[in-house]
Amino acid sequence: TEIGRLISSYLVKEKNLEDHAVHLLFSANRWEHVPSMREKLHQGITLVVDRYAFSGVAFTSAKENFGLDWCKQPDIGLPKPDLILFLQLSPEEAAERGNFGNERYENSSFQEKVLQSFYHLMKDKTLNWKTMDASKSIEDLHREIKTVAEETMQEVQNKPLGELWK
Ligand SMILES: Nc1ncnc2c1ncn2[C@@H]1O[C@H](COP(=O)(O)OP(=O)(O)OP(=O)(O)O)[C@@H](O)[C@H]1O
Numbered sequence: 143t144e145i146g147r148l149i150s151s152y153l154v155k156e157k158n159l160e161d162h163a164v165h166l167l168f169s170a171n172r173w174e175h176v177p178s179m180r181e182k183l184h185q186g187i188t189l190v191v192d193r194y195a196f197s198g199v200a201f202t203s204a205k206e207n208f209g210l211d212w213c214k215q216p217d218i219g220l221p222k223p224d225l226i227l228f229l230q231l232s233p234e235e236a237a238e239r240g241n242f243g244n245e246r247y248e249n250s251s252f253q254e255k256v257l258q259s260f261y262h263l264m265k266d267k268t269l270n271w272k273t274m275d276a277s278k279s280i281e282d283l284h285r286e287i288k289t290v291a292e293e294t295m296q297e298v299q300n301k302p303l304g305e306l307w308k
Pocket residue numbers: 239240241276277278279280283
């Protein structure tokens with residue numbers, strides 16, 4: 143989408159955007175997909191969503207003068223995930239993996255702040271957070287994710303779709 147392209151040029155540092163504005167753009171980029179997400183979910187299709195609103199809150203609240211509550215507001219009411227997988231890897235190990243350091247936000251001190259924001263978000267017991275050890279091999283991690291995802295799909299198949307942070 144146009145918003146998506148604008149965000150991409152911000153992330154690769156081609157464009158600078160004001161911090162509040164970019165936070166709202168990330169959220170708008172989620173909201174513009176909600177009608178098609180709802181349609182697919184009602185057809186029984188399982189959605190795997192990379193990052194979603196939790197990255198929105200964790201990354202913006204890691205900036206100076208942004209509280210967690212303000213950061214959550216624009217994403218309140220999005221489709222609520224049945225399972226949130228947090229792939230945990232130390233900032234040091236992440237930095238050793240391919241391509242780290244080129245994008246905006248990819249420096250270890252900022253990533254450490256983001257990690258603390260994620261720990262805060264994970265305290266919310268109304269959400270089904272599961273932490274996976276991302277230092278494992280791709281194959282082992284894949285197996286574990288598949289198992290927990292399939293269990294969740296079984297559990298929730300007849301449950302109504304919830305609204306995030308409501
Ligand atoms: N379990 C793993 N073990 C070893 N290397 C991995 C593993 N998972 C991913 N990688 C490698 O780490 C690099 C980053 O992986 P990937 O792009 O999947 O991360 P990501 O978390 O999706 O990053 P971002 O969301 O910031 O784009 C890639 O080079 C990928 O091949």
